[in-house]
Amino acid sequence: MIALDPLVRDLDGEAVLLRDAGPIARVELPGGVPVWAVTHHEEARRLLTDPRLVKDIGEWGAWTRGEVPADWPLIGLANPGRSMLTVDGAEHRRLRAKVAQALSPRRVEALRPGIERITERLLDELTARADAEEAAGAPRPVDLKAAFAYPLPMGVVAELMGIDEADLPRLQELYDAFFSTQTPPDRVLAVLGELAELFGRVVEEKRKNPGDDLTSALLTAEDGGEPLTVEEVVNTLQLMIAAGHETTISLIVNTVRALLNHPEQLALVLFGEVPWETAVEETLRRYSPTSHVLIRFAREDVEIGGSVIPRGEALITSYSAIGIDTTRHGADAEAFDITRTTPIRHMSFGHGPHICPGAPLSRLEAGIALPALFQRFPDMALAVPDSELRNKPAVTQNDLYDLPVFLRS
Ligand code: HEM
Secondary structure, eight states, X not given: OEEOOXXXXXXXXXXXXXXXXXXXXXXXXXTTXXXXXXXXXXXXXXXXXOTTEEOXXXXXXXXXXXXXXXXXXXXXXXXXXXXXXXXXXXXXXXHHHHHHHXXXXXXXXXXXXXXXXXXXHHXXXXXXXXXXXXXXXXXXXXXXXXXXITHHHHHHHHHHHTOOGGGHHHHHHHHHHHHXXXXXXXXXXXXXXXXXXXXXXXXHHHHHSOOSSHHHHHTSOOTTSOOOOHHHHHHHHHHHHHHHHHHHHHHHHHHHHHHHHOHHHHHHHHTTSSOHHXXXXXXXXXXXXXXXEEEEEESSOEEETXXXXXXXXXXXXXXXXHTTOHHHHOTTTTSOOTTOSSOOOOOXXXXXXXXXXXXHHHHHHHHHHHXXXXXXXXXXXXXXXXXXXXXXXXXXXXXXXXXXXXXXX
């Protein structure tokens, strides 16, 4: 049994262990909760389209027998309330349809000017700061995550869903606690309660004064269709904000980090010899923003890869291991290499009916943010040795505390 480190001190080492124990491994989640993990590409493809694996937590024996405490630190991720993430079949299609429509590549393209505007504003702020420090003869490191990678995706998804800018600082604190394995049990339920209250308030306001946002659209019935209930809209809003910011922040942070650590590859993108999209896709594969997705449950015994996942047990999808599966990506799968000759066909947005509907949006955001950032600061450099960068204690995310850089060297 491989115990996932609640402090996420060595995500890369853990991914190798999981891959080598795969395709199906026994894993202990923080809090002593045993689950199965799929850690190879092909088996993940099969399991993520297998109707015997469902999202309904009522199928989890350990949960129904009371072996998993209600204040388990990961409960918000394992049991986030009724939304597209926690149902299957026709109900899943009903809860997902409008969100998927709103996030289609064509609709998302319309968000480009807004994303470019936020990007330019953030880069102007960074430039002003760099200029002032240079003039004072004292350039200081900037946390690129806080100053650039965080506000962009959070600003975009908040605007899409109609969340007020004034709520963003509090949301940041709540989501830190939401994703962390270190949140004390009595805080876990309080955080979930406050998130539900905040999103409940937003939904109530949109019900009274609908706007041009996706939350208002979710509250409106389609011709002849069943509208989503208020509770379903609240949970969908919570899901969209949770799924829509952390992941894209990590994508931007991890791409910058990987390129700064591989200057010869950075030069290739800067000189236009390798497209930015390739650098983004290689980061998605090698440093999957979602390291593990919780959680599906076996409604029947499922035989796969020489193992049987017994009925009533839980399965997680280990994307950090799947991205370095050598049978899929070759013997050098652990290398970050934007010049690799095999196509980068990763699964970091999931697969099957629950595949990420936000993929076009996050690709658009990264595709705007990264070239603009490096165009402004082409000789940016890490301000600390890479070995000093630390992951946050969030087992589902590949998420650094910070990314200190010198904007100009
Ligand atoms: C689902 C990854 C960005 C919204 C998923 C899943 C993965 C994933 C792996 C599948 C979960 C499962 O199998 O249960 C990512 C990554 C992203 C990203 C790596 C960025 C780099 C976004 C964005 C949004 C979003 C920007 C929204 C604006 C969602 C939603 C689901 C989902 C709503 C649930 C879909 C369903 O259950 O039908 N994402 N995501 N994601 N993602 Fe993303």
